[in-house]
Amino acid sequence: MKYTVTITIRLKEGMLNPEARAIQHALKNLGFQTEDLSTARLFRITLEAPDAEAARKTARQMCDRLLANPVIHEYTIEVE
Amino acid sequence: MVQFGGSNCDRDTHHVLVDVCGVDTDLVWYKDGFARQYDAVVLPGGFSYGDYLRAGAIAARTPIMAEVIRYARAGGLVLGICNGAQIASEAGLVPGVFTLNAYPKFISRHVNLRVENTTSPFTMLYREGEVIRIPIAHAEGRYVAPPGEIERLNREKRVAFRFCDEQGNVGPESNPNGSIESITGILSENRNVLAMMPHPERASEAVLGSEDGVKIFNSMIAYIEKYGRRSPTRQENRT
Numbered sequence: 001m002k003y004t005v006t007i008t009i010r011l012k013e014g015m016l017n018p019e020a021r022a023i024q025h026a027l028k029n030l031g032f033q034t035e036d037l038s039t040a041r042l043f044r045i046t047l048e049a050p051d052a053e054a055a056r057k058t059a060r061q062m063c064d065r066l067l068a069n070p071v072i073h074e075y076t077i078e079v080e
Numbered sequence: 081m082v083q084f085g086g087s088n089c090d091r092d093t094h095h096v097l098v099d100v101c102g103v104d105t106d107l108v109w110y111k112d113g114f115a116r117q118y119d120a121v122v123l124p125g126g127f128s129y130g131d132y133l134r135a136g137a138i139a140a141r142t143p144i145m146a147e148v149i150r151y152a153r154a155g156g157l158v159l160g161i162c163n164g165a166q167i168a169s170e171a172g173l174v175p176g177v178f179t180l181n182a183y184p185k186f187i188s189r190h191v192n193l194r195v196e197n198t199t200s201p202f203t204m205l206y207r208e209g210e211v212i213r214i215p216i217a218h219a220e221g222r223y224v225a226p227p228g229e230i231e232r233l234n235r236e237k238r239v240a241f242r243f244c245d246e247q248g249n250v251g252p253e254s255n256p257n258g259s260i261e262s263i264t265g266i267l268s269e270n271r272n273v274l275a276m277m278p279h280p281e282r283a284s285e286a287v288l289g290s291e292d293g294v295k296i297f298n299s300m301i302a303y304i305e306k307y308g309r310r311s312p313t314r315q316e317n318r319t
Binding site for chain 2: 015016018019021022065066067069071072
């Protein structure tokens with residue numbers, strides 16, 4: 001079966017996010033007041049797997065071995 | 081000297097090792113693997129794989145890095161400079177991660193460093209507390225590690241260098257990138273890997289304005305001459 005997994009990787013709660021801070025500042029320059037802003041990285045990967053659970057397991061391994069750095073990141077996985 | 085696609089300090093560091101320190105050094109393209117037995121491996125600065133994903137993340141998962149990890153586990157000396165430090169941390173050779181500077185711009189300038197450890201193979205020619213001037217050149221050099229890991233690094237004297245002012249005081253004013261506790265050089269558990277963001281090869285000749293960095297390479301040479309290659313035991317057990 002073909003599955004599409006969507007992986008979202010974000011900084012753990014409380015981690016400094018200089019990118020988000022700079023974007024928030026730029027939005028402010030354009031007149032947008034924001035209370036909070038965070039950023040995340042999204043990967044959409046199509047792969048072959050026997051079932052949805054196997055696709056999720058593979059995606060988790062991809063995160064643990066390359067896509068995320070466990071020191072600073074957390075991730076969520078959606079399978080469709 | 082391992083060359084990845086996007087390494088750009090490989091020839092500078094090679095020049096210092098060969099012409100300043102007088103060491104037989106090979107430039108090894110990452111796809112070629114190691115053909116000889118080496119006393120030390122240097123992972124140079126640069127922008128391997130264009131810093132895609134995270135600085136050093138992709139180079140850290142190349143087959144030659146699997147060789148470097150095996151080499152380090154067997155006690156071989158590995159020095160990671162700038163992008164090489166990012167690669168070493170991404171490869172798990174040292175704890176923590178070097179990530180986007182607190183103020184997210186590229187910083188290229190001389191900084192002062194306080195030498196915190198003088199018993200490792202990389203720092204044995206320095207005096208403890210010595211202040212040295214070495215340039216940094218990075219956008220992703222802010223050192224981050226969990227509090228427990230920082231506590232352990234301090235307890236085990238595995239912090240090699242901290243950013244400081246000219247007098248050696250450590251504080252937020254002299255911390256250019258927001259690194260935790262101003263840490264910018266970390267040793268592995270067995271002290272045979274040093275990952276550092278500053279560029280010692282850019283401070284190894286008087287003509288460059290500072291020779292403070294050359295002691296790192298000379299320390300490695302002195303260590304290898306004294307103890308021979310591949311020294312798997314902890315340094316403090318020997319002194």
